[in-house]
Amino acid sequence: MPKDRIYSLLESIVGTGNVSNEPYTLECYACDSTTNLPSLPNYVVIATTVEQIQALVRLANKEKIPIVPAVGMSNTGGLTIPVEGGISLDLHKMDKIVEINEDIDYAIVEPGVTIGQLDTELKKRGYWVSLPVGPPGSAGLLPGYILHGYGHLGGKFGINSEQITGAELVLPDGELVRLGGCAISSYWFHRTPIPDLLGLILGWQGTTGIVTKLGINIYPRPGFKDAIGWGVFTSHNEPLPETCARFLIKIARAEVAHDISGHSWGAVQIGKGLKYPLPPKPKEDPELYFAATIYAFTEEELTVKKKILENIVKKGIDSGLPLAYTDVTGRIKVEMPTKYALKYSDHRGGGGLDYIGSITPVINWTQGIKRLNEVFDKYGFTPYIRLSIYRGTLQGMMRALMPYNRGDEKDIEAVRKIARDVVQVILDCGGLIYKAPSFACEEMWKRGDPNFFKLLKEIKQTLDPNRIMNPGRLCL
Numbered sequence: 001m002p003k004d005r006i007y008s009l010l011e012s013i014v015g016t017g018n019v020s021n022e023p024y025t026l027e028c029y030a031c032d033s034t035t036n037l038p039s040l041p042n043y044v045v046i047a048t049t050v051e052q053i054q055a056l057v058r059l060a061n062k063e064k065i066p067i068v069p070a071v072g073m074s075n076t077g078g079l080t081i082p083v084e085g086g087i088s089l090d091l092h093k094m095d096k097i098v099e100i101n102e103d104i105d106y107a108i109v110e111p112g113v114t115i116g117q118l119d120t121e122l123k124k125r126g127y128w129v130s131l132p133v134g135p136p137g138s139a140g141l142l143p144g145y146i147l148h149g150y151g152h153l154g155g156k157f158g159i160n161s162e163q164i165t166g167a168e169l170v171l172p173d174g175e176l177v178r179l180g181g182c183a184i185s186s187y188w189f190h191r192t193p194i195p196d197l198l199g200l201i202l203g204w205q206g207t208t209g210i211v212t213k214l215g216i217n218i219y220p221r222p223g224f225k226d227a228i229g230w231g232v233f234t235s236h237n238e239p240l241p242e243t244c245a246r247f248l249i250k251i252a253r254a255e256v257a258h259d260i261s262g263h264s265w266g267a268v269q270i271g272k273g274l275k276y277p278l279p280p281k282p283k284e285d286p287e288l289y290f291a292a293t294i295y296a297f298t299e300e301e302l303t304v305k306k307k308i309l310e311n312i313v314k315k316g317i318d319s320g321l322p323l324a325y326t327d328v329t330g331r332i333k334v335e336m337p338t339k340y341a342l343k344y345s346d347h348r349g350g351g352g353l354d355y356i357g358s359i360t361p362v363i364n365w366t367q368g369i370k371r372l373n374e375v376f377d378k379y380g381f382t383p384y385i386r387l388s389i390y391r392g393t394l395q396g397m398m399r400a401l402m403p404y405n406r407g408d409e410k411d412i413e414a415v416r417k418i419a420r421d422v423v424q425v426i427l428d429c430g431g432l433i434y435k436a437p438s439f440a441c442e443e444m445w446k447r448g449d450p451n452f453f454k455l456l457k458e459i460k461q462t463l464d465p466n467r468i469m470n471p472g473r474l475c476l
């Protein structure tokens with residue numbers, strides 16, 4: 001492709017070889033694994049320094065060209081698709097772990113640091129952080145944390161964004177600003193007690209600037225692990241009676257498990273690599289499988305924690321709840337980052353994976369799972385539901401996953417409809433859509449406080465008057 005004026009300006013900032021307008025390169029950034037409509041960027045640019053990002057943002061502002069930050073593009077919400085064209089800014093080469101502070105227990109990472117990379121480094125030092133459970137180790141850590149992602153230690157530490165201690169941000173006008181305690185102190189230890197401006201990046205899907213460094217809490221890594229598993233033996237039409245939801249709340253309130261997660265029967269079969277269509281569920285199998293994973297620093301601690309959970313399960317069974325223990329030997333062996341993704345993406349062949357996740361009160365999972373089953377049944381898809389309760393609140397992630405065949409128009413159309421129906425189910429259950437694509441934001445804002453959306457727009461307008469940062473996201 002011929003180099004135009006903008007191409008040459010971009011090249012003058014990031015150097016030869018770091019800009020492309022070749023169609024085959026642009027196509028790689030035009031879509032993700034979901035059914036969100038593809039859209040080509042005009043340029044792909046790879047940045048390697050903060051100064052380059054500042055210069056790129058200033059150029060984008062002057063020329064009024066959209067700029068979309070991306071690392072692994074694995075968010076499953078279509079969030080790096082450049083819906084209005086412009087520059088896809090690939091940050092994967094900014095991959096320095098800037099600091100690991102073992103006196104105050106935090107790490108500072110650049111945007112391209114992957115979950116596998118940080119986990120490997122922390123492991124060597126006897127530390128860990130909460131990592132997203134499903135994606136490959138090549139997914140970026142920073143994008144998932146600023147999206148309010150969920151990790152494998154959420155039962156103990158909460159949502160990943162709660163672990164953020166500070167950030168460095170290139171604002172849409174190219175200015176560099178620090179957010180959190182690091183704005184004042186040389187330590188990146190916490191967001192308080194000054195005004196907490198980290199809210200300007202969390203959940204904004206890259207629409208308020210480009211985060212160039214992120215501080216996060218790190219924690220000593222315990223050496224002992226165990227898990228208990230239980231099945232919920234109910235029916236497809238009534239998968240999680242309220243009594244069983246209340247039982248989950250008891251498990252969460254015990255505050256012993258590092259992770260409390262559940263899977264629908266179909267999800268477990270897909271996890272084993274079974275292809276569509278699944279055989280009918282054997283009568284002796286549960287509708288839902290749950291597991292509570294526990295870690296400890298000593299064997300004694302592990303034994304006590306396990307006993308506490310076993311007692312709750314035993315009481316539940318003794319009181320007549322439809323529960324029974326299940327084997328979780330396999331789960332105990334699973335190491336992070338996991339290697340699940342390929343198995344579940346290819347359930348119907350063709351490798352597509354769409355997703356609508358949410359944060360929903362556990363008590364409303366009773367109606368939520370039932371209705372999600374109905375949606376999957378209506379379109380002839382395997383009910384693939386994942387659930388996780390996180391610390392500090394009796395709500396959690398209720399997610400619907402849709403593996404589909406990218407080569408099959410009928411599959412694509414059905415998944416788009418499922419996604420829209422799932423959004424309604426979640427909102428009816430009092431939930432909020434996580435990593436919401438624009439159509440889901442539209443539904444949320446429609447049902448919500450109009451002044452919330454007004455304020456969102458005002459903040460966006462103030463920070464980004466030329467609307468260059470990932471335009472179209474969040475309906476902004």
Ligand SMILES: Cc1cc2nc3c(=O)[nH]c(=O)nc-3n(C[C@H](O)[C@H](O)[C@H](O)COP(=O)(O)OP(=O)(O)OC[C@H]3O[C@@H](n4cnc5c(N)ncnc54)[C@H](O)[C@@H]3O)c2cc1C
Binds near residue numbers: 132135151
């Ligand atoms: C099979 C599968 C399972 C998954 N399981 C989980 C899970 O358990 N928990 C979880 O939380 N996530 C999960 N994810 C989602 C995703 O993999 C993670 O959230 C991951 O951390 C995102 O990283 P990424 O590099 O792919 O981000 P990208 O998709 O590249 O970016 C995500 C968003 O962040 C913005 N962004 C990127 N970099 C910056 C920056 N420097 N500044 C500002 N904005 C930026 C982008 O514009 C986009 O809006 C899963 C994904 C898959 C495919």
